Amino acid sequence: MSAPMVRVEGLRKRFSVPRREAGLRAALRALVRREFRVVEAVQGLEFSLAPGERVGFLGPNGAGKTTTLKMLAGLIVPSAGRVEVAGFTPSDRRPEFLRRVSLVMGQKRQLSWDLPAIDNFEFNRVVYEIEPAQYRRRLDELTALLDVGEVMRRPVRQLSLGERMKCELVAALLHGPQVLFLDEPTIGLDVSMQLGIREFIRRYNAEHGATVILTSHYMEDVAALCPRILVIDEGRLRFDGSIEALRRQIRPLRRVSVRAATLPAEPAALGRVVLCEGSRLVLDVEPERVPAVVQALVALPEAQDLAVHDAPLEEVMRALFGREEEAAEVG
Amino acid sequence: MRALGDMSDRAGPSRHVPRVLFYVRLVAAQLEMSTLTALQYRLGFWTEGLLGLLWSVLGIAPLFVAVDHLGAVEGWGRWDLVVLTGCFTMLSGLFTALLQPALRESMTHILKGTLDYVLLRPADGLLLCLTCAFRPWHLVEVLGGAALVIAGLSLGAVPVTATGVLAGLVTGAAGLIALYAFGVLVLCASFRALQLQSLTHVMEALMDFGRWPAQVFPPLLRALFTFVIPLLVMTSYPAEALLGRLSWGTVGQLVAVSATLLTLARWTWLRAIRGYTSASS
Numbered sequence: 001m002s003a004p005m006v007r008v009e010g011l012r013k014r015f016s017v018p019r020r021e022a023g024l025r026a027a028l029r030a031l032v033r034r035e036f037r038v039v040e041a042v043q044g045l046e047f048s049l050a051p052g053e054r055v056g057f058l059g060p061n062g063a064g065k066t067t068t069l070k071m072l073a074g075l076i077v078p079s080a081g082r083v084e085v086a087g088f089t090p091s092d093r094r095p096e097f098l099r100r101v102s103l104v105m106g107q108k109r110q111l112s113w114d115l116p117a118i119d120n121f122e123f124n125r126v127v128y129e130i131e132p133a134q135y136r137r138r139l140d141e142l143t144a145l146l147d148v149g150e151v152m153r154r155p156v157r158q159l160s161l162g163e164r165m166k167c168e169l170v171a172a173l174l175h176g177p178q179v180l181f182l183d184e185p186t187i188g189l190d191v192s193m194q195l196g197i198r199e200f201i202r203r204y205n206a207e208h209g210a211t212v213i214l215t216s217h218y219m220e221d222v223a224a225l226c227p228r229i230l231v232i233d234e235g236r237l238r239f240d241g242s243i244e245a246l247r248r249q250i251r252p253l254r255r256v257s258v259r260a261a262t263l264p265a266e267p268a269a270l271g272r273v274v275l276c277e278g279s280r281l282v283l284d285v286e287p288e289r290v291p292a293v294v295q296a297l298v299a300l301p302e303a304q305d306l307a308v309h310d311a312p313l314e315e316v317m318r319a320l321f322g323r324e325e326e327a328a329e330v331g
Numbered sequence: 332m333r334a335l336g337d338m339s340d341r342a343g344p345s346r347h348v349p350r351v352l353f354y355v356r357l358v359a360a361q362l363e364m365s366t367l368t369a370l371q372y373r374l375g376f377w378t379e380g381l382l383g384l385l386w387s388v389l390g391i392a393p394l395f396v397a398v399d400h401l402g403a404v405e406g407w408g409r410w411d412l413v414v415l416t417g418c419f420t421m422l423s424g425l426f427t428a429l430l431q432p433a434l435r436e437s438m439t440h441i442l443k444g445t446l447d448y449v450l451l452r453p454a455d456g457l458l459l460c461l462t463c464a465f466r467p468w469h470l471v472e473v474l475g476g477a478a479l480v481i482a483g484l485s486l487g488a489v490p491v492t493a494t495g496v497l498a499g500l501v502t503g504a505a506g507l508i509a510l511y512a513f514g515v516l517v518l519c520a521s522f523r524a525l526q527l528q529s530l531t532h533v534m535e536a537l538m539d540f541g542r543w544p545a546q547v548f549p550p551l552l553r554a555l556f557t558f559v560i561p562l563l564v565m566t567s568y569p570a571e572a573l574l575g576r577l578s579w580g581t582v583g584q585l586v587a588v589s590a591t592l593l594t595l596a597r598w599t600w601l602r603a604i605r606g607y608t609s610a611s612s
Binding site: 015070073074075076077091093095096098099101102103105108109110112114115119120122123126127128129155 | 353356357360361363364367368371372443444445447448450451452453454456605606607608609
């Protein structure tokens with residue numbers, strides 16, 4: 001068995017953040033005497049990732065996902081614990097390590113705003129010491145795959161959000177990183193652009209064997225890209241496994257829906273009723289009872305649109321974090 | 332869809348490229364990026380150029396008006412003062428063209444959290460910060476300063492010697508290092524207190540003290556401007572060295588001051604980076 005690409009043991013990060021009450025008086029008082037609060041952003045994380053894995057970090061806002069990602073990338077020095085990525089300690093920021101990783105952040109850009117992306121790529125060629133022939137080959141491949149051949153010749157400030165993100169990906173991948181950190185790469189993008197970026201990341205992972213670690217506000221990103229997820233909440237690891245395993249653990253019931261001219265008189269006898277309105281019935285059913293329930297629903301008069309599916313990931317997360325009033329956020 | 336192909340041949344340093352050469356290429360690439368940015372907008376480029384020229388001329392013009400009326404100041408003759416003004420103008424030009432824009436850009440990176448991308452590059456983060464922005468037109472000021480130094484030395488009574496020029500170059504380099512070290516300390520302060528861009532203007536205002544010979548300052552201020560805020564190391568002493576008035580012992584002391592400042596700046600930078608929290612995304 002190959003050595004893990006990422007190994008995290010007892011990882012902790014503590015921040016000291018200033019706090020004050022609202023209002024002018026409190027602001028003036030804070031000028032003289034500032035109060036600080038210690039925030040335990042990450043509290044003893046333990047996990048390891050194999051080379052080539054695609055892993056999603058899930059959790060509500062402020063859960064510690066981005067802090068963890070930045071500690072893995074070497075940007076933030078841990079307060080305690082041990083991190084090893086590609087055989088290096090990230091916080092040492094050794095050039096050999098930095099050449100093996102790349103970080104793409106949906107809300108920050110590395111490309112110079114005023115210049116065409118192609119100038120930025122050329123700069124990265126020098127920074128990462130990429131041989132000219134190798135650079136040309138990679139650039140051709142990446143730009144063809146992401147369809148930015150013409151886009152990269154326009155100033156970045158004139159690009160759409162999606163075009164800019166594609167160029168950010170090219171800039172991040174020109175040096176062929178072994179580990180790719182993606183922090184909300186599809187934020188703000190339309191659905192078709194999200195699909196394109198997702199497909200690209202999947203292909204990059206499959207063909208290059210890079211380990212991909214993703215955080216995203218879009219559950220579809222994580223569900224489509226990551227066979228394994230790590231759920232982090234209040235800096236602690238709450239779940240480590242597949243999305244299916246998470247669903248089985250948190251929301252094991254399967255959702256069965258149907259339309260029919262006449263609905264059963266006692267739908268609760270079939271399962272937990274989610275919706276029973278007009279001609280539409282939605283039930284949550286225990287997995288072992290699904291065949292029997294489907295048989296009963298098919299037998300309804302003029303039955304149509306019968307569907308069986310898992311609980312949506314949003315609902316699973318909502319149940320996990322016990323927040324019924326709002327959809328759990330991821331990212 | 333096309334295949335990505337084999338990208339496993341990762342980037343890395345060529346076995347035959349010494350690190351010094353890599354850093355020379357890197358600095359050149361950074362300066363090229365800034366120059367490309369300046370060239371990107373034609374109107375902005377020419378406006379910046381005109382303003383840069385105007386700024387340089389306005390900085391030097393009073394000297395031409397006053398040169399006939401300049402008397403000796405604490406042993407400095409008229410042309411000696413022109414040499415001093417030349418040294419000051421060169422340093423001021425280097426500050427405005429190279430250090431000030433880089434400091435402001437780096438402070439903005441810290442404020443916005445985009446320093447993340449600078450620190451993720453496989454090169455020295457401090458060097459990347461200190462060369463990340465450049466205003467090419469302000470190099471005109473450096474050329475103007477060099478012309479003043481040459482004019483002052485040519486027209487003055489003091490003969491120019493090779494050792495004097497060498498001592499001037501060594502002291503000038505020490506002054507430049509001191510300036511950069513001071514800039515790094517200012518940059519490190521912005522890790523703790525954000526929005527310190529105005530500190531670069533304070534630096535600029537402080538540098539004005541460098542227009543005057545060291546001898547005009549009382550001993551306490553002279554020590555302050557030599558060892559704490561080494562303005563005199565940057566201007567007055569290089570001029571004195573060029574005029575052949577500085578002993579090699581003093582040159583050695585000035586180099587030591589610069590080296591100490593540089594070490595302190597580097598140590599402070601490394602500590603600041605370890606405490607970097609990165610702006611939230």
